[in-house]
Amino acid sequence: MDAVYLHGPGDLRIDDVEKRPVSPGTVAVDVAYTGICGSDIHEYEVGPVPIRAEASGHSIPESEWDDYLPKPMGHEIAGTVSETGDAVDGLAVGDRVTLNMVASCEDCRYCAAGKYNLCARGDAGVVTSRGFADRIVVPASMVLPVPEDVSLRHAALAEPLGVSLRGVRRSGLELTDRVAVFGAGPIGLGVVAGASAAGAREIFVSEPRAARREAAKALGADVTLDPTAVDVVEEITQQADRVEVSFECAGAGATLTDALRSTAYGETVVVLSVFEEAVSIHPNDLMQAERELIGSFGFQGGPLASRSAFTASLEHIADGRIDPEPMISGTVGLDEVASAFEDLQDPDSDQIKVLVEP
Numbered sequence: 001m002d003a004v005y006l007h008g009p010g011d012l013r014i015d016d017v018e019k020r021p022v023s024p025g026t027v028a029v030d031v032a033y034t035g036i037c038g039s040d041i042h043e044y045e046v047g048p049v050p051i052r053a054e055a056s057g058h059s060i061p062e063s064e065w066d067d068y069l070p071k072p073m074g075h076e077i078a079g080t081v082s083e084t085g086d087a088v089d090g091l092a093v094g095d096r097v098t099l100n101m102v103a104s105c106e107d108c109r110y111c112a113a114g115k116y117n118l119c120a121r122g123d124a125g126v127v128t129s130r131g132f133a134d135r136i137v138v139p140a141s142m143v144l145p146v147p148e149d150v151s152l153r154h155a156a157l158a159e160p161l162g163v164s165l166r167g168v169r170r171s172g173l174e175l176t177d178r179v180a181v182f183g184a185g186p187i188g189l190g191v192v193a194g195a196s197a198a199g200a201r202e203i204f205v206s207e208p209r210a211a212r213r214e215a216a217k218a219l220g221a222d223v224t225l226d227p228t229a230v231d232v233v234e235e236i237t238q239q240a241d242r243v244e245v246s247f248e249c250a251g252a253g254a255t256l257t258d259a260l261r262s263t264a265y266g267e268t269v270v271v272l273s274v275f276e277e278a279v280s281i282h283p284n285d286l287m288q289a290e291r292e293l294i295g296s297f298g299f300q301g302g303p304l305a306s307r308s309a310f311t312a313s314l315e316h317i318a319d320g321r322i323d324p325e326p327m328i329s330g331t332v333g334l335d336e337v338a339s340a341f342e343d344l345q346d347p348d349s350d351q352i353k354v355l356v357e358p
Ligand SMILES: [Zn+2]
Pocket: 037, 038, 039, 075, 076, 159, 160
């Protein structure tokens, strides 16, 4: 079976791997669509990225890459159940499904508190990051049914949208709050859609790429700003006297500072990006303004998956509160995955979310 593996920075290959059999408690899913995630691109650029590896400065030294590579990729998956193992209840061949990649070890202090996205083991997602292939075998507990009104094409967007919706939940956004989103990639666009659905009064978006600003408008942004052309902080301060909630979805030092300074005193900035390196901010932008800077990572999985922002994103797509179509910029086959990665890296590209159709 063909599957796309990362062999090192800039080195994606289609490998011939053996089809895994189903085992008790697992199901096989025929993949219809798998989205290319910003985190996939990130690993393509810099090599394998660990989850919460504070001790190693949030990177894996090149000398240890052999332990991680080749690495299967692709975790934003929608498809159809094609086989069920023993002891699988409630799932049948032909069911349309998507996969919640947040598993749980059930053994650490975070899992004990139901905070599965913070599980200390942190490698749970590896089980489901095999979506750039015809077929994937996963624990039945990680499978979520796709509502009848949701196409598999849109179901593949439910995972990244869940990340965005969790960020909106974490922000404490209230009806009629003003919002600023920095970076209109798939996560930032999901935040725009989620904030709009949650009743934000006015949504500002800072994004250098025209195609992404356009998608932001289609998803509910009121004002889009090109940070290469205008002073975004000044614009937001003039037009809105700053905002109640900002979201950093670009992963750069300059946008983090812009997000802080665009936010009203006493209000909140949520970081949703993976940063490639440490950046500096001026702590006085927090202290003297009593702003709060918080992080948001993934969404709940484990036994509480049905209450997670991932499930909420499927519901929002099903009832029409969010139409993710403007986020999708293209569809490619397995043999075009590497060129799609190249394209997504290019700052002048119009691509936003590319779906792989194996
Ligand atoms: Zn993702």
